[in-house]
Amino acid sequence: VMAGRAALHFGAGSVGVASVQPETVSVLAPELLTYPLGRLGEVVSRYDVVVVGPGLGEEANVVDMVLADAVAVVADADALVSLDSLMATSAELMVTPHAGEFTRLSPDPPGPESARVLAERLGGVVLLKGSPTFVTDGDIPWAVTSGGPELATIGTGDVLAGMVAALWARGLDPVQAAVSGAYWHGVAAGDLAVGTTVTADRLAAHVGRWATVT
Numbered sequence: 001v002m003a004g005r006a007a008l009h010f011g012a013g014s015v016g017v018a019s020v021q022p023e024t025v026s027v028l029a030p031e032l033l034t035y036p037l038g039r040l041g042e043v044v045s046r047y048d049v050v051v052v053g054p055g056l057g058e059e060a061n062v063v064d065m066v067l068a069d070a071v072a073v074v075a076d077a078d079a080l081v082s083l084d085s086l087m088a089t090s091a092e093l094m095v096t097p098h099a100g101e102f103t104r105l106s107p108d109p110p111g112p113e114s115a116r117v118l119a120e121r122l123g124g125v126v127l128l129k130g131s132p133t134f135v136t137d138g139d140i141p142w143a144v145t146s147g148g149p150e151l152a153t154i155g156t157g158d159v160l161a162g163m164v165a166a167l168w169a170r171g172l173d174p175v176q177a178a179v180s181g182a183y184w185h186g187v188a189a190g191d192l193a194v195g196t197t198v199t200a201d202r203l204a205a206h207v208g209r210w211a212t213v214t
Contacts, residue, residue, distance in 0.1 A: 001017060001025055001028050001029050001032070001055070002054065002155050002158040002159050002162065002200045002201065002204050003051050003054045003076075003158040003159065003161045003162035003165070004016070004017045004025075004029060004032045004051075004162060005029050005031075005032065005159075005162065005201075005204040005205065006158070006159040006160075006161075006162030006163050006166070006203070006204040006207055007051070007162035007163065007165050007166040007169075008031060008032065008162075008166075009204060009205055009207055009208035009211065010162065010163045010166040010167065010181075010184075010207050010208065010211045011166050011167070011170055011211040011212075012162075012165065012166035012169050012170070013169075014033065014047075015032050015033065015162075016032065016033035016034065016035055016043065016046075016047065017029070017032050017033070017034055017035070018034075018035040018036070018037050018039065018040045018043065019034065019035075019036070019037060019055070020036070020037050020059075022034040022035060022036050037059070037062065040062060040065055040066070041065055041069065044065065044066055044069040044070050045069050045070070045071070047070070047169075048071065048072065048168075048169040049070075049071075049072045049073070049074060049165045049166075049168045049169045050066050050070040050072070050073050050074070050165075051073075051074045051076060051161045051162060051165045052066040052067075052070075052073060052074070052075055052076070052079045053075055053076035053077035053078045053079030053080065053161070054076055054077045054078075054157075054158040054161060055077075055078075055158075056077065056078035056079060057078060058078070059078075060081065060082070063075070063079045063081075063082070063085060064085060066079075067085060067086070067088070067089035067091060068089070070091045071091060071092065072091055072092040072093075072094075072168060072169075072174070073089065073091045073092070073093050073094070074094045074095075074096060074161050074164055074165045074168070075093065075094070075095045075096070076095075076096045076097075076157065076158070076161040077101070077157065077158070077161075080095060080097050080101045080104055080105060081104060083104075083105050083121075083122075086105070086122055086124075087121065087122055087123075092124065092174060093122055093123070093124030093125070094124055094125040094126075094127060094164065094168070094174050094177075094178060095118075095122065095124065095125070095126055095127070096127040096129060096157070096160065096161055096164065096178075097110075097126075097127075097128060097129065098128075098129040098130065098157065099128075099129075099130055102114075102115075102118075102128060105118055106118045110128055110130070111128075111134075112128075112134045112136070112141040112143070113141075115128040115134045115136050115141055116136045116138055116139070116140075116141055119136045119137050119138040120138040124137065124174070125137045125174045125175055125178055127160075127164065127178040127182060129157060129160070129182075131145075131147070131148075132144055132145045133147070133182045133186075135175060135178040135179050135182065136175075137174070137175050142175070142179045144179060144182040144183050144186065145186075146182070146183050146184075146185075146186025146187050146190065147182075147185065147186025147187075147189055147190060148186070148189070148190060148193070150189050150190070150192075150193045150198040151185070151186065151189050151198075153198050153199060153200060153203075154200065155199070155200025155201075156185075156189065156198070156200050156203055158200060159185065159200055159203050159204050159207065160181060160182065160185045162204070163181040163184065163185055163207055164177050164178050164181035164182070165177075166181075166211075167180055167181050184207065184210045184213075185203075185207065187210060188203060188206050188207045188209065188210055189203055191206070191209075192206045
């Protein structure tokens with residue numbers, strides 16, 4: 001829900017969420033399209049970019065279905081388990097691990113060079129969340145320094161995944177989408193923190209203030 005709401009507020013034209021509890025999603029976010037998880041196979045190909053992982057739990061078959069059928073994938077959170085599955089996909093791929101998740105995908109400690117090596121192995125983009133955040137497609141990594149400790153709040157990474165997916169779907173190339181999304185994610189969180197406590201639900205709506213300046 002947080003990823004979906006963030007994507008919608010950040011300019012994606014149509015956002016759907018597939019869930020084992022579609023009725024709950026509809027109540028929490030009536031602005032989003034909802035699908036039962038059993039229909040995932042028939043709807044994945046309808047979308048320009050698919051985010052997989054937030055709220056997923058141990059539904060590993062879902063990751064495989066998305067990687068098989070989607071055109072472009074942002075893999076986050078619980079989708080960051082099997083490096084072999086990620087390497088086997090023919091979809092354009094972006095992974096968005098924090099430091100702990102990065103260790104599932106790489107034997108090297110998280111950092112700009114290890115992110116670059118992982119991106120080369122995946123043939124995709126790595127957005128390594130942290131302070132700073134590093135973005136690379138195997139080339140020299142970008143360092144994104146916006147944002148602060150407020151982004152340690154649970155769920156804010158899901159918001160970032162939605163933002164990046166929205167920018168990618170809007171036509172930015174994946175590296176640009178990752179760098180821009182990470183930057184404005186930090187800016188929005190810092191701005192929100194001035195007046196209130198940063199929570200993922202507040203941030204998912206607040207990012208809309210910067211949706212036209214990416």
